[in-house]
Amino acid sequence: MATPLIELLKLDHPIIQAPMAGGATTVELVSEASKAGALGSLGAAYLSGEQIEAAASAIRARTDRPFAINLFAPVPQEAATGDGARMLALMARYHAQLGLPAPQAPGPQADPLPEQLEATLRARPAVLSFAFGRLPAATLARCRELGILTIGTATTVREAQVLEQDGVDAVVAQGAEAGGHRSTFLDAFETSMIGTLALVPQVADAVSIPVIASGGIMDGRGIAAALALGADLAQMGTAFLTTDECGISDAYKAVLPASRSEQSRVTRAFSGRPARGIANAFMRDADAIAADILPYPLQNALTRPMRTAGGKSGNINVLSLWAGQGAPLARRETTANLIQRLARETEAARTRRN
Ligand SMILES: Cc1cc2nc3c(=O)[nH]c(=O)nc-3n(C[C@H](O)[C@H](O)[C@H](O)COP(=O)(O)O)c2cc1C
Incomplete structure (x- = not known):
């Protein structure tokens, strides 16, 4: 891929609002993240085909910016x-x-994936991202025909290489700090707990597709560090959990910064x-x-x-x-404010002289 991911996706900032299945990534969160110049992602793994199509139309009614739909690959x-x-x-x-x-x-x-995939391909988001493993070659080929970029998730170098061989367009390197489910699919979970700081540069050296750093990135310092390690973008989940638009309960939002x-x-x-x-x-x-x-x-x-x-x-x-290990750094604010703050902090961290 000759064009950098940030240009291909027409983003203003090197930030992906992580997909978070289970109600966190509401239509409002995804569309606000995309409107603010990041890539919003809908965590759709627990949604029906009908719900996925309805959410995609509702996002489109709010913004014409690109967004991602995220699913779980089949698990043995x-x-x-x-x-x-x-x-x-x-x-x-x-x-x-x-x-x-x-x-x-x-x-x-029942396996929800076939129906979810059909709905996602009909909805035609800019990106189909996925966790937990590999998608069938035919699905990746259909995405390519439809102009949908595909992003797989790896917790080890070997997983990133396998996903690259499968033909995905980019890979998330999910470090051990990350909140939510481990995406591990090749080796044991216990041995696939590699910290983001160690994983991202190793994955960047091992594959030629763009790498997206994920796990423990909570502010502009983390984004600047991810970019310095060789990532094209940073995918952040926990930082978005405390935004006004996130769908989790207030009690859960209150726990994060106090933890x-x-x-x-x-x-x-x-x-x-x-x-x-x-x-x-x-x-x-x-x-x-x-x-x-x-x-x-x-x-x-x-x-x-x-x-x-x-x-x-x-x-x-x-x-x-x-939540990820960075949860104590979470702040209550709007999604638009969070993304503006992240952009300012990243710039400051990248130009800081010590
Ligand atoms: C509440 C929650 C739900 C998540 N659900 C998904 C999901 O549905 N699909 C996915 O690919 N990743 C999911 N993740 C993982 C994120 O994509 C990402 O790897 C993680 O949030 C990064 O670490 P951070 O939370 O420290 O930013 C989830 C994370 C959280 C915190």
Whole structure:
């Protein structure tokens, strides 16, 4: 790709507002981020095809700037190996506290991806980004025909190389500091926890496609550092969680700037797949019986009623408080203000003389 990504996407700033499935990346957040000259991304992994098309039209009604739609690549189904009854008993305790009916053991989960992909291709965003693995060659080829840029997510050099060979247009290098789910798909999660500072330059050396740094980037100092390491853009999730337009509850927004980095953990408690968030009561209780946590996506289905109830009532003991290690640096402000501040801070950090 001869043209730099920032020009190809017609961005004013080297910033991607990270896709965050589960309600954080509202139409308002994505369109405000894109309007302000960053790339807004809709986390669509838990949306139906119809919801994806409706969200894409609503974003287009607010801005004609480019935006991304993000999905989860297929994940090989693992068999449950722990004691499911113990996990169900823990859930029953939490359901009772929340006044919810007794939890049900989840049955097989339908694969939402084919319908989501069809809707995304019809919606034709500027970018289709994805996490958790690889997309079929035919899908990447259709994106190319339709002029949709594709961005995969890697947590190791090997994953970045595999995605490049598959033909993606750019790759996110997701460091261990990152909030939310680990995108690891080749090696063990435990050995794929590479810090952003170490990962980004190694990925930049190993591939010839543009690299997007992600994980722990919270302000202009972080963006300037990512660019100095060889990244074309910085993808930021946690920094956008506390914006006015973000769809998470106020209780969750309040937790982030008040937290300390030592409270940040990687856990399988909420979904069955390792993800980084701020420790709370449910995370500690489920991690105490970690061997009994169901595999993804079953654990995700099992904990959904509890998380939904927690979101509505602002109960931070039962919510998945996904956030990166930089969460204490988060600030409450509008998306437009955040992006203007980031642009100023990046400029200051890039020209600073020590
Ligand atoms: C609440 C939350 C949800 C996330 N959901 C997604 C997602 O749906 N798809 C995805 O590719 N990445 C997702 N991520 C990861 C981000 O793309 C990105 O890697 C991460 O936010 C970067 O680290 P930071 O949070 O320290 O900025 C999520 C992150 C958070 C905090």
